[in-house]
Amino acid sequence: VVDRPDLSSFIFPAIVDRGEVVVAIGTAGASPVLARRLRERIESLVPARIGELAALMSRYRCRVAAIKSTISPRLFWQRVIDGPIADLALSGRSREAEGALARAIETAGRGRRESETGTVFLVGAGPGDPDLLTLRALQVLQDADIVFYDELVAAGVLERARRDAERVFVGKRRGAPGIGQGEINRKLVQAAHAGRRVVRLKGGDPFVFGRGGEELEALRAAGVPVVVVPGVTAALGCAAEAGLPLTYRSEASRVTFVTAQQAKGAAPIDWSALADRTTTVVIYMGLAEAETVRDGLIAAGRAPSTPAAVLARGTRPDAQSAVGRLDELPALAAAVGEGPALLVVGNVVARSTPWLAEAARAAADVQDAA
Amino acid sequence: VVDRPDLSSFIFPAIVDRGEVVVAIGTAGASPVLARRLRERIESLVPARIGELAALMSRYRCRVAAIKSTISPRLFWQRVIDGPIADLALSGRSREAEGALARAIETAGRGRRESETGTVFLVGAGPGDPDLLTLRALQVLQDADIVFYDELVAAGVLERARRDAERVFVGKRRGAPGIGQGEINRKLVQAAHAGRRVVRLKGGDPFVFGRGGEELEALRAAGVPVVVVPGVTAALGCAAEAGLPLTYRSEASRVTFVTAQQAKGAAPIDWSALADRTTTVVIYMGLAEAETVRDGLIAAGRAPSTPAAVLARGTRPDAQSAVGRLDELPALAAAVGEGPALLVVGNVVARSTPWLAEAARAAADVQDAA
Numbered sequence: 133v134v135d136r137p138d139l140s141s142f143i144f145p146a147i148v149d150r151g152e153v154v155v156a157i158g159t160a161g162a163s164p165v166l167a168r169r170l171r172e173r174i175e176s177l178v179p180a181r182i183g184e185l186a187a188l189m190s191r192y193r194c195r196v197a198a199i200k201s202t203i204s205p206r207l208f209w210q211r212v213i214d215g216p217i218a219d220l221a222l223s224g225r226s227r228e229a230e231g232a233l234a235r236a237i238e239t240a241g242r243g244r245r246e247s248e249t250g251t252v253f254l255v256g257a258g259p260g261d262p263d264l265l266t267l268r269a270l271q272v273l274q275d276a277d278i279v280f281y282d283e284l285v286a287a288g289v290l291e292r293a294r295r296d297a298e299r300v301f302v303g304k305r306r307g308a309p310g311i312g313q314g315e316i317n318r319k320l321v322q323a324a325h326a327g328r329r330v331v332r333l334k335g336g337d338p339f340v341f342g343r344g345g346e347e348l349e350a351l352r353a354a355g356v357p358v359v360v361v362p363g364v365t366a367a368l369g370c371a372a373e374a375g376l377p378l379t380y381r382s383e384a385s386r387v388t389f390v391t392a393q394q395a396k397g398a399a400p401i402d403w404s405a406l407a408d409r410t411t412t413v414v415i416y417m418g419l420a421e422a423e424t425v426r427d428g429l430i431a432a433g434r435a436p437s438t439p440a441a442v443l444a445r446g447t448r449p450d451a452q453s454a455v456g457r458l459d460e461l462p463a464l465a466a467a468v469g470e471g472p473a474l475l476v477v478g479n480v481v482a483r484s485t486p487w488l489a490e491a492a493r494a495a496a497d498v499q500d501a502a
Numbered sequence: 503v504v505d506r507p508d509l510s511s512f513i514f515p516a517i518v519d520r521g522e523v524v525v526a527i528g529t530a531g532a533s534p535v536l537a538r539r540l541r542e543r544i545e546s547l548v549p550a551r552i553g554e555l556a557a558l559m560s561r562y563r564c565r566v567a568a569i570k571s572t573i574s575p576r577l578f579w580q581r582v583i584d585g586p587i588a589d590l591a592l593s594g595r596s597r598e599a600e601g602a603l604a605r606a607i608e609t610a611g612r613g614r615r616e617s618e619t620g621t622v623f624l625v626g627a628g629p630g631d632p633d634l635l636t637l638r639a640l641q642v643l644q645d646a647d648i649v650f651y652d653e654l655v656a657a658g659v660l661e662r663a664r665r666d667a668e669r670v671f672v673g674k675r676r677g678a679p680g681i682g683q684g685e686i687n688r689k690l691v692q693a694a695h696a697g698r699r700v701v702r703l704k705g706g707d708p709f710v711f712g713r714g715g716e717e718l719e720a721l722r723a724a725g726v727p728v729v730v731v732p733g734v735t736a737a738l739g740c741a742a743e744a745g746l747p748l749t750y751r752s753e754a755s756r757v758t759f760v761t762a763q764q765a766k767g768a769a770p771i772d773w774s775a776l777a778d779r780t781t782t783v784v785i786y787m788g789l790a791e792a793e794t795v796r797d798g799l800i801a802a803g804r805a806p807s808t809p810a811a812v813l814a815r816g817t818r819p820d821a822q823s824a825v826g827r828l829d830e831l832p833a834l835a836a837a838v839g840e841g842p843a844l845l846v847v848g849n850v851v852a853r854s855t856p857w858l859a860e861a862a863r864a865a866a867d868v869q870d871a872a
Contacts, residue, residue, distance in 0.1 A: 144526070152530040152532050153527075154528045156525070157524075157525050158523070162522050162557060163559040163560065165580055166579070169583050171644075172644040180631060181633075182536070186536055187532065189533045209533060210535055213539050214539075256738075259732075261638070263636065340738065340749055344747055360742040362741070371709050372731065375718060375730060377718065379711050386759060389756060401755070405775045483719070
């Protein structure tokens with residue numbers, strides 16, 4: 133122990149253990165509770181796979197020390213830790229990380245630097261409550277040089293980014309056209325090619341109605357390293373808040389996420405596939421389409437008395453919901469105000485939190501009697 | 503040092519020093535550079551005056567231990583740390599902090615005896631990687647007195663719980679029957695009635711095939727306060743890892759989660775609802791049912807050449823996947839080994855990460871030509 137010789141007899145009641153990497157927290161016996169609370173904070177910021185990264189670095193230590201080049205081993209390792217090699221290792225892609233490290237050593241030995249393209253992280257921002265970010269998302273936000281975000285990302289989430297990260301809005305404002313997917317893709321590629329660590333924050337999960345797939349492909353095509361960090365999609369966040377189980381044994385044996393906003397030129401929504409009584413249907417971005425949804429599902433054979441809910445701004449401070457029957461969906465949608473909202477249709481709605489569900493239960497009774 | 507006796511001979515090249523509070527970071531010699539980088543991160547989140555807070559708590563330790571009340575010293579100190587007393591101390595108003603602490607001890611000593619029912623948290627443990635826990639889930643785990651978990655919860659996630667929380671396994675072991683849902687419900691209610699802070703950890707999200715709905719109802723019926731903390735369900739975690747967008751504009755306009763393991767007495771799975779080419783189908787717990795899934799989907803009209811993937815132990819260190827065509831599903835399932843696994847069927851599989859997707863892309867070409 134270098135700095136504090138007395139540490140060898142120090143008591144560490146709280147340990148963050150990541151294999152080769154260990155963080156020990158001590159309070160000189162003053163307060164184990166305080167030590168644990170501190171540990172919780174540190175836990176959230178130390179990546180789970182940092183031990184694997186340390187092990188990888190350990191294996192290549194001698195080879196790096198032997199590099200005949202102007203670059204010092206310390207500088208070399210700093211670049212590894214701050215660059216795509218660490219990004220790959222920390223996201224579990226250890227074979228790729230090792231390959232990239234071996235190439236970087238070879239390149240450094242020839243006196244050149246690997247091209248400095250930064251990594252782009254496509255990150256799920258979750259449903260709104262900043263505490264519903266994943267630990268990985270927080271880590272990545274804390275390391276970001278630049279954050280691209282849109283209108284579905286809650287302000288509290290954006291605040292969790294590194295204080296001096298640049299923030300760029302790429303969403304749609306009311307009454308104004310958005311900047312377009314092609315332009316967003318170009319901005320992401322450009323920032324990465326400038327060597328910056330880029331976070332693309334998307335409401336919910338990047339791969340559920342987030343057009344994350346298109347961004348992933350554009351970045352791959354440009355040779356930019358990409359890591360996808362999943363998030364709690366709105367349906368899960370809102371369901372948890374409303375106490376509304378999306379599946380329920382034989383009563384709801386499947387759940388379908390569908391969007392009412394179709395891409396241009398797409399076929400109209402095939403509601404018939406959602407006729408099954410045991411399918412819970414969650415409609416994203418459906419507030420303005422409540423009539424279409426109601427008509428489509430009833431025409432497909434869902435009972436007009438099927439319990440239905442509208443969950444608006446779920447997990448945010450101004451969350452609001454309305455519960456009733458499928459045939460009342462437009463009225464329910466009109467009752468909750470604006471902002472991101474989900475429509476949920478299915479018998480499980482009648483099981484949601486009592487103060488939500490009274491109306492729905494009555495509706496279900498009607499349906500069962502029918 | 504309690505848990506890791508080897509720490510006494512551990513080298514800590516980086517120290518965060520706040521007087522009575524010390525955080526030591528070690529990497530077993532693997533990388534001092536990594537340890538220092540970690541120290542920078544930790545420095546930024548350990549309050550400057552935390553040593554003063556620890557010293558204050560230390561001075562009042564015996565008086566708090568002597569409080570005659572139902573409140574435990576641990577709970578008392580937790581409230582201090584999370585409340586205005588700590589805020590005062592950390593902002594340098596130490597005299598006010600000390601006065602407030604003295605008053606809080608006096609008030610607690612007059613506290614009436616009131617048996618308090620503990621809260622039960624139904625918590626989504628995410629897909630496996632502990633960094634995919636939400637911040638809220640981590641907070642709740644760090645405060646838990648007792649944690650009930652099952653076989654779908656990864657070991658690394660369970661390790662994030664408070665060190666001295668009791669851990670109770672309530673899942674199924676291979677070849678042995680589980681303890682049954684009714685018995686789990688009873689255990690949860692009993693622990694809450696004993697005044698404990700209870701976490702019920704469930705793989706993925708509690709409301710997606712987790713039987714969280716049933717536990718919620720049992721707890722409500724017993725008058726136990728319940729909070730549901732959502733999680734990243736396996737489909738989202740595995741899709742992010744595989745670079746597999748679950749929706750993709752007009753190509754995949756909806757996604758359905760279904761389980762191949764039906765509850766007793768449930769109707770057989772209605773595959774016809776999954777025939778639509780633009781529906782991505784994710785089958786949970788489907789490894790043993792790959793033949794049924796293949797036959798059902800093909801009989802319903804999905805092309806045998808539809809791209810399909812099996813993602814096993816996704817986001818865990820031993821994750822493994824196999825990609826091919828729907829008609830090869832049983833072979834793909836046989837290739838990945840045991841453990842939790844998802845089957846994914848749909849054209850988007852052909853868009854997944856290149857090293858996964860070559861086979862799938864070939865399959866999609868065949869399908870498009872057909």
